Amino acid sequence: MSDINRLLVVDDQADILDFVATVAELVGYRVATADNAQRAFALLREFDPSLVILDLQMPDMDGVEVIREFATYGTRAPILISSGMDPRVLTSVEQLGLTQGLNMIGTLQKPLSLPDLEAVLKGQLVNAQEPTERDLRQAVEKDELTVYYQPQADLLLDGGVVPVGVEALVRWNHPVLGLVMPDRFISLAEQTGLIGALTDCVLKSSIAQLSAWRGQGHKLSLAVNLSPLLVKDLDFPDRLSELMRSNKVPNSELTIEITETAALEDPGLTRDILTRLRVKNFGLSLDDFGTGHSSLTQLYKMPFNEIKIDRSLGMELHASSEARTITRSIIDLAHNLGLTVCTEGVEQSATVDFLREAKCDRIQGYLIGRPMAPALIPTALARIVEHSRPRVATA
Numbered sequence: 001m002s003d004i005n006r007l008l009v010v011d012d013q014a015d016i017l018d019f020v021a022t023v024a025e026l027v028g029y030r031v032a033t034a035d036n037a038q039r040a041f042a043l044l045r046e047f048d049p050s051l052v053i054l055d056l057q058m059p060d061m062d063g064v065e066v067i068r069e070f071a072t073y074g075t076r077a078p079i080l081i082s083s084g085m086d087p088r089v090l091t092s093v094e095q096l097g098l099t100q101g102l103n104m105i106g107t108l109q110k111p112l113s114l115p116d117l118e119a120v121l122k123g124q125l126v127n128a129q130e131p132t133e134r135d136l137r138q139a140v141e142k143d144e145l146t147v148y149y150q151p152q153a154d155l156l157l158d159g160g161v162v163p164v165g166v167e168a169l170v171r172w173n174h175p176v177l178g179l180v181m182p183d184r185f186i187s188l189a190e191q192t193g194l195i196g197a198l199t200d201c202v203l204k205s206s207i208a209q210l211s212a213w214r215g216q217g218h219k220l221s222l223a224v225n226l227s228p229l230l231v232k233d234l235d236f237p238d239r240l241s242e243l244m245r246s247n248k249v250p251n252s253e254l255t256i257e258i259t260e261t262a263a264l265e266d267p268g269l270t271r272d273i274l275t276r277l278r279v280k281n282f283g284l285s286l287d288d289f290g291t292g293h294s295s296l297t298q299l300y301k302m303p304f305n306e307i308k309i310d311r312s313l314g315m316e317l318h319a320s321s322e323a324r325t326i327t328r329s330i331i332d333l334a335h336n337l338g339l340t341v342c343t344e345g346v347e348q349s350a351t352v353d354f355l356r357e358a359k360c361d362r363i364q365g366y367l368i369g370r371p372m373a374p375a376l377i378p379t380a381l382a383r384i385v386e387h388s389r390p391r392v393a394t395a
C-alpha cells in the first residue's frame, strides 16, 4: 500500500466510510476515516492526507465551517466534496474554498457510484515523485516535451460535423513518471520562469506540424494555449508572424487561447499585444469561459474573436438543464458581440444535438477525439467525417 497516497474520508455515515475506504484501499491508498469534524481536523495534522473526500453535512459542524477550518490549517491536499445537495450549493461551497486558498477539485454526487469513485481515486493517485524545477528544466533542454493534438469540428445545421482544426496540448514524456499531463507542470513552469521556453517548444513544434499536415492536403487550423504571464512581451506578435512565415502558413490559421487576462498587472500592455495579434490576423480565443478564470468584462475589453466554453460546463450539458440554460445564454451573448463559440468537454452525442440547436459553432471533446499523437490525427479526422451523417437528406 502506498505511503504517498493518503486519503482522508470525512462522513458521518459509517456505511459510506466503509464503502469509500474499501474502494480506495483497492486502488492503492492508505485510508483514514473521520465521522465528525473534530476528528477530521486532528487527522489533517496527524495523517497529512494527499486527498480529502468531504461530506458537507456533518452533525457537529456544517460544511462551510469545516471548509473555513481547513483553510485555517492551510492544507494543500486536493479536496473533493461529496454530497447529495443541490449542485448550485455545491458550486458555491467550492468557490468559497477556492477563495480561501483551498485546492477544491470538484464534487462527487451522492449516492456515490462505484465507477465515479474509482475514476476520481485513480485520477488523483500521485506517482512516487512530483516533478521538480530541475526535472522540468532538463525536460525542456532534453526535448522531453511533446505535443498532442485534439480535434475540433464545426457543427452544421444539417447535422453534419466537419473537422476544422486541432488544439495543441503539451505533454511531458518523463523517463520515470511516463506521460505527465500539463495540469501537473504548467503552474510549476509559470512559477519557475520556464513557461516561456516551454511555450516556444510548443509553438515551434505545433506550427511545423500544422505546416506538414497542410502540405499533405489536410486544411487544418491550429489553436495553442498561451500563459497570461507571457502576454507582456511586445515582440511576441512579430516573432509569431515570423514563425508562421517561415513555415508558410497564413496567420489566420493560428488561434491563441488565453485565460485570466483580467488578473494581469498591466491591462494596457495586454490589450496592446492582443490587439496587435488580431491586426496580424491571428485568432484570439478566451479559454475556460464559465469558470472563475475568464470573465465577462474581458469580452468587450479585449479583442477576442472566439470564446471557449469550459469543459466543466460542456461535460454537464447532457445531464443538467442549468448547464444548458447557462450555455445557451453564453452562446447568444457571444454571437451578439460578434464572437464565435467553441464548446469543450463534449462527451455525449445528446450534447452535440443540444449544441447544434443552440447554434454553437464548434465542438471539442472525447466524443469526436481525445488528445493524441500527431500521427493519429489524419485517421481521427477521417473518422469524424465518416460518422457525421447529415440529418436532412437531399432528394
Ligand code: C2E
Residues within 6 Å of the ligand: 150, 168, 169, 170, 181, 182, 183, 186, 199, 202, 225, 226, 227, 257, 287, 288, 311, 315, 344, 345, 346, 347, 364, 365, 366, 367, 371
Ligand atoms: P485547455 O486549454 O482548456 O484544454 C482542454 C483540456 O480539456 C485538455 O486537457 C483536454 O484533454 C481536456 N478535454 C477536452 N475534451 C474533453 C472531454 O470531452 N472530456 C474531458 N474530461 N476532458 C476533455 P489537458 O490536455 O490535460 O490540458 C489541461 C490544460 O493545460 C489546458 O486546458 C491548458 O490550459 C493547459 N495547457 C495545455 N498545453 C499547454 C501549453 O502548451 N501552454 C500552456 N500555457 N498551457 C497549456
Ligand code: MG
Residues within 6 Å of the ligand: 167, 225, 257, 287
Ligand atoms: Mg485551451
Ligand code: MG
Residues within 6 Å of the ligand: 287, 288, 289, 308, 309, 310, 311, 344
Ligand atoms: Mg479550456
